[in-house]
Amino acid sequence: MMSRTLVSGQAGVAILFDECGIRSFHRHGPAGVLRSQAEVPGLVGGCKDVVVVEGLDAEGVPALLEHEWMKQRALLLFLLLIDSESRTETRLVAIPDLELFLAEPRVTVSVLHRMFAAPIPAEADLPGAIDLASGRNALQVMRLLVEIQSHQAEIAVVRSLWDAVPAGLFGSIEEKERVAFQLVTDGVLYQLAIRDANVKDTVFADLLENPRWAAAQAGIEAWRSASWHHWPRPRWRAASM
Amino acid sequence: MNVAGSAGLLKNEGKKDATVTRYKGLGVGMKCPNPDCGHAVRPHEWHCVVCLTDCGFPNVRAARVEEEVAALADRVAEAERQAAGQGAVSELVRLRDVARQSRAVRVRSVDEVFALVKSDNKLLGTFYDLKGAGLLRPEATEIEAARQSAEPLALLNYHEQIQFAALTADDRGLFSYGNCAMVLDESKIAHRATVFEENCVLFCQHRGVSPANPVVPPGFRATWEKRDDLVIAKLGSRLAADMTDEDVAGLLLSTDEDSVKDDFVEVHIYGRIHRHTLSCVTVKLRQPGDRALAEAMRPYVSVEIA
Numbered sequence: 001m002m003s004r005t006l007v008s009g010q011a012g013v014a015i016l017f018d019e020c021g022i023r024s025f026h027r028h029g030p031a032g033v034l035r036s037q038a039e040v041p042g043l044v045g046g047c048k049d050v051v052v053v054e055g056l057d058a059e060g061v062p063a064l065l066e067h068e069w070m071k072q073r074a075l076l077l078f079l080l081l082i083d084s085e086s087r088t089e090t091r092l093v094a095i096p097d098l099e100l101f102l103a104e105p106r107v108t109v110s111v112l113h114r115m116f117a118a119p120i121p122a123e124a125d126l127p128g129a130i131d132l133a134s135g136r137n138a139l140q141v142m143r144l145l146v147e148i149q150s151h152q153a154e155i156a157v158v159r160s161l162w163d164a165v166p167a168g169l170f171g172s173i174e175e176k177e178r179v180a181f182q183l184v185t186d187g188v189l190y191q192l193a194i195r196d197a198n199v200k201d202t203v204f205a206d207l208l209e210n211p212r213w214a215a216a217q218a219g220i221e222a223w224r225s226a227s228w229h230h231w232p233r234p235r236w237r238a239a240s241m
Numbered sequence: 242m243n244v245a246g247s248a249g250l251l252k253n254e255g256k257k258d259a260t261v262t263r264y265k266g267l268g269v270g271m272k273c274p275n276p277d278c279g280h281a282v283r284p285h286e287w288h289c290v291v292c293l294t295d296c297g298f299p300n301v302r303a304a305r306v307e308e309e310v311a312a313l314a315d316r317v318a319e320a321e322r323q324a325a326g327q328g329a330v331s332e333l334v335r336l337r338d339v340a341r342q343s344r345a346v347r348v349r350s351v352d353e354v355f356a357l358v359k360s361d362n363k364l365l366g367t368f369y370d371l372k373g374a375g376l377l378r379p380e381a382t383e384i385e386a387a388r389q390s391a392e393p394l395a396l397l398n399y400h401e402q403i404q405f406a407a408l409t410a411d412d413r414g415l416f417s418y419g420n421c422a423m424v425l426d427e428s429k430i431a432h433r434a435t436v437f438e439e440n441c442v443l444f445c446q447h448r449g450v451s452p453a454n455p456v457v458p459p460g461f462r463a464t465w466e467k468r469d470d471l472v473i474a475k476l477g478s479r480l481a482a483d484m485t486d487e488d489v490a491g492l493l494l495s496t497d498e499d500s501v502k503d504d505f506v507e508v509h510i511y512g513r514i515h516r517h518t519l520s521c522v523t524v525k526l527r528q529p530g531d532r533a534l535a536e537a538m539r540p541y542v543s544v545e546i547a
Contacts, residue, residue: 010352011419028527029417038442043418073530076352080537090536097529 005053006044007065009072013043014065016058025061027069032058071110074101078111081132081141084125091129095136102140109187115148116190117180119156154193161226162189169219179216197231269306271296285398287511298511299399300435304464312460317470320477329480333473335489336480339410340472343493344424344520345434345508346414347406351421351524355534358516358541394455395441396509406508408436408468410490412523413547415503417496420527425510426520427465433511434465438475440507465508472506516541523547 003018012027015035022035024043035043044050049072053064077098081091102108120126126149133141162180170176183189191203204224207213213220273280273289273296280291285299296302303309324333396403406425407415414422438444438461450457463471476492494505521543524535538544 010356011350012352013350026417036442072352073528076355077530077533080533086537087540090533090539093536094530094533097533100529 002054003056005056005061005064006040006050007053007061007068008044008050009065009068009070010049011044012065012069014061014068015040015043016056016061018058020058023058025065027065031062067106070101070104070107074098074107074111075114077101078115078144082120082124082126082129082145084123084128088132091132092136095133095138095141099136099138099141102144108140108144110185111144112147113185113187113190116151116155116158116187116193117184118159119152120148151193155189157230158189158192161230162223164226165219165222169222170216175216176219179213179219192227200227200231269302271302283398287399298433300396300403300462300509300511301433301464304435304462304467306459308459309462312458313463313467313470313474316460316474317477320473320475323478324480327480328482329484332480332482332484332489333477335486336476336492337469337473339490339493340408340469343408343410343468343472344412344427345406345430345510346409346412346422346424347404347514348414348416348418348420348422350419351531351534353419354421354423354522355538357514358519358522358538360516394445394450394452395437395457399511402511404510404512404514406510407503407505408472408493408508410493412521412545413494414523415494415496415505416525417503420525420531422523423514424520424522425514425518429518430510431465435462435509436465436468436471437462437507437509438471439504441509468506475506521545 001019003016005014005016007014012029014025016023016025016032022037022040023032024035024039025031026033049068051068056064077094080086080094081098083091102111126145130142130145130149133145165176167173167176170179188203188207192200195203201224204220204227207220208217208224270281270283273282273292273294275289275292275294278289278292278294280289282289282296284303287296287299288294289296321333324330409422409424412422412424414424416422439447444461445451445457448458460474461471472493479492480489494503496503496505519542522538523545524531525547526532526535532546535544535546
């Protein structure tokens, strides 16, 4: 049987289902504890960040768990830092630990991708966060904040174009949301926002050539077409039409 | 899996009297208390399916069943005899006091508790919500099915509505499940909470309760108000003369990094937990970011750093 691993960075737990049974792995805790199915509720509880990974062996689980936890924790700290409703003391406490997490490039990329999913909401305080990070000399944090702040206009355009694509082209609202989540975590929205306008279309072209997105082709085509109203159509395509 | 069906829970097979229907040790139904209705209400049903009259939380009704109350009383009497034989009568009194003041605690990761506390809309979900969302796909082997059914047998047909916690004397919890202990506000749960001898999965394993032998023996559960009786029944025989207050209180809950070795009285709370259900939280600082999350919860709930 192919193994299946449930990982929740939020809970700090991974649960491996394989031919040996059900085993749990805990951050800074025991690894490979045999479990009954009935114990699974107590382990992952109501965490909504559960990801499923297939084909992983027991040796690979702790590293996956650590990475998922770091991604989740870094994102949480980042959101605390930019939240104008957070107390200043809380925001300040978050900075050194966030700086620590951002030393891992994969974590930085993950936070960046997630923060390019949509424009920062009104209650966020990016300038204030930059001031606080500057005061703590947290260079990685500052760099991240500045990059996110500087692309807000493009992030808003990318997102509004996506929102305008009818869910029916993906089959259902749920499927569109599932595709959106994958596009965000894969960094597609990030790429669309940061690339120069005259090469943004190559991001769509790459997507459409990738068989992984075959089921979402109609929706992605519509997204691409809508983008031509905002960004220059590539010359080769303009010439051929 | 329809546990009731597989366990042979057939309403018509039960013995009936004027107000209740017995299900061969699998629970006791009742007649709807609405005088204009009187329809049969099954053990797992909170409301009458005909008129939606509130018939009481199923776990609380289960703990009030005559056989349960009588069996628990027998166990309490036996525990008191044993304690007297050990010269531990004063310790028994202290244990009862500890139990009466005990609270329900549930431990999760600080990340998860933060998510609950931060939002007025978020409700702490259950495993079954995840399964319903297609996130969990348990293997459908016979062995797994048998394991999965242990919990439902102790909470027949309403297990999906139950949140689990443990009794605590000092607001510390089962830190093998995470680093943040949520102490629940008694006034928000007492009417919908019951206590059970131990982790109900282990209970069924220890006593051979399974789909083939689905009857959960009586005397191992109690209402919240009677939790001291269950504590005495379970722990009375462990008392010894000259135990300190700390020793006595420590009997209530012992925890290890490996949750299989945890020993506690399990609390079953019907329905969800909202942030306002919490009385306070205790955070063990274990990893970077824990302090920031603990600080961020302070505007919403009383926070203690351990």
